Amino acid sequence: MRTYAITGAALLALTLLSYGVSRLDLGGAEMPVAMAIATVKVGLVAVYFMHLRHAPAGERLFALSGLVMYVVLFGIAATDVFLRRTTGFLPQ
Amino acid sequence: MTPTTERHAGESYLGGERTLRSWLTTRDHKRIGLMFLIATSLFLFVGGLFALLLRLELLAPRETLMGPMTYNRMFTAHGVVMVWLFMIPAIPSGFGNFLLPLMIGANDVAFPRLNLASFYIYVAGAVVALFGLFMGGADTGWTFYVPYSAQTATAVVPVLIGVFILGWSSIVTGVNFIATVHTMRAKGLQWMQMPLFVWAIYGTSVIQVLATPVLGLVLLLIGMEHLFDWGIFDPRRGGDPVIFQHLFWFYSHPAVYIMVLPAMGVISEVVCAFSRKNPLSYQAIVIATVGITFFGFLAWGHHMFTAGMSTFAAGSFGILSMVVAIFSAIKVFTWTGTLYQGSISLKAPLLYVLAFLFLFVFGGMTGVAVATMSLDVHWHDTYFVVAHFHFIMVGGTLTAFLAAVHYWFPKVTGRNYPETWGVAMAVLVFIGFNVTFVPQFLLGNLGMPRRYYDYPESMQWLHVISTGGSWLLGIALLTTVLYLAWSLRHGAVATDNPWHSAGFEWRTASPPPPYNFPGSPALHRGAYDYTGQEPPEGPAALP
Amino acid sequence: MAEHAAHFESLARQQTAARFAMWVFLASELLLFAGLFFLYMCYRLYWPAAFASGVGHNHALLGTVNTIVLITASITVAMGLRKLQHGAPRAAFRLVATTVLLAGLFLVVKLTEYGVHIDEGILPGGRGRYFAEGALPGEAAFFTLYWLTTGLHAIHVTVGAGVLLVMAWRIRRGTLRAAQLELGALYWHLVDAIWIFLWPLYYLTGGAPK
Known part of the structure; x- marks a missing residue:
């Protein structure tokens, strides 16, 4: 119970932090900061609420596999959307 | 080692309750697998009929048998039926269901009720998709590319919904099989002792689980586009049709491995059984299976080279695609190495394997080229x-499917098929296939575009050869069905292990009893261990 | 009820299998959202100003309230599971029921928000007054994605809440095992995790507030 209370408190605190930070003018850092906080929060949910901490290897493997597929999709497809001539992220 | 298998009538999974109701409500993986096999084979013939009609239209230039619109609808129907109703479920949901528990020494899959549900989801999806294909007939091709699929007046939405439902069947079966392999293996059966077919089905299931939801979402989006015109991929409203292609092929390229990995699993089993040898390297095949599973996810962009993708991305996808070819080549070397100096018996299943090896290498090499x-x-x-893709899909998956049908026919039905007919039709399938598709390479190189019902007269001779080949293929498949149906009643009653295979699935009766193994299965001897082994039973010893 | 299915050798093994299968399914669910997140990334790259403007237009406070609601619901279901595991079904029932109520609250807030959007003339597909009155190019794409993504998520919330409602009822009748509740809880946590990412993407990252 204590673990859940602490985890929950941390999640709520991070939520408020994320909201507070979003009211500042961070410019280009806004998205990375928001995503970093969200990643930490989801990590807490997965490790403590979903018990990945004590989970058997198979469960960890598939939790990871979902993540790996995100990396694959975003990572490889990004080489297209970032570098396409029409999007102009590459010097023409 | 082999459990005693005294047989009594009615002891097999086919006996006992024989009512239709008992089949439709069964939780027995073997009955569900058999129902999948029958349903998918039926759709093979539906899709095959479409193919024959398409080839017939192409016998002569201009409109002969059907107009352009009918032609467009028919190649769409051919693609949708063959991809989602036959090839994706045939080996995994059909043979996978039947064999997976037998090969890991389990009584059933982990979730038998879910397994039955998967079959009904499949049937529901098939009904909806076929309703769409016959009632309005989508004309987009099985790839549903935007913007055309958002604008076409044909009934694309029922087809999308049908395929969406079929996707759920695929996911449910995938989850079930993964859980089965992880948690239902017999005591002492380690990962690196599992039959190679189990590895193949495992890899396939992983792809089904991780890629299919992306397709599901994309189909929903296309449906929205078509029904409500939401402009998700419409450049005028900030959309990008190339992103559709990324998401579509993120599923549909790995889907190629959903079709071909189980086929490779079949090949691994049949090669070992008919050369009576260990695979040249068990580890190599396992590593290649896992490698294809993963790298298969990284290659989707090679479908989009001309779609306006960035040059860097196109180059990366080209190289990543070739990595998959390396793993495939490892497997081909291992299989041929297994045959080398084996004690080969050239029966119909092995003939199909030889056909597979030739056609798959040919298809694979042209794959590297494209x-x-x-x-x-x-x-x-x-x-x-x-x-190229018919060499992989038909030359690979279909020949492996036929190898599986012949190899496990005694296992499933308890009867033998007539070997002479089997050999003859295997040869005819091989000839018919090559006559159909080799001319198409030449046609393509001459510039014949796909999905056209018309062509210049100078190309006609190649089209005529191709159409002739399609008839050979059709005759061969039809004959196969006829003699298999004949064997169900009149075939010689099979012994428990007519091939004297060491495979785990043969260590129980053929056809197996309802709970697979009487007592705990003994799987101490490896699945490919033929060293110093007498054939397990029967008078027909080694030559 | 207390017996395990015939094809498993023990109840423990059956429960291991079920929980493992749930994780595999969650991986699949996660990928269902991948396409929408991916579309968001691409279109935000194409239309940075329009997306920032769209995010700025969404009601950050309502979104934040909903985030707190969902996280609290996650905490209560996790605690409810622990209570049931330790043989305290009454406390477990209260906690799981709280989760269901919070899920309902989330949906009420979300629907209110949808109502506001409809009033403002922000409909999917770039339809409505808002876009007719000269929105930035690309804002249509943003709001179409907004409707699709939050809508799909709301469907998941509804399904998750429905499952937990049935489970709460069975806890009360004493017919639910902790291992079964764990499956529902896992699903609920996933729904929560997806929202944790949706929230900054659709409510917070709108540049400096006006």
């Missing part, structure tokens, strides 16, 4: 690509 960006610009969307 994965080369500069060459693909010339071949893209021509018959060259059509021929």
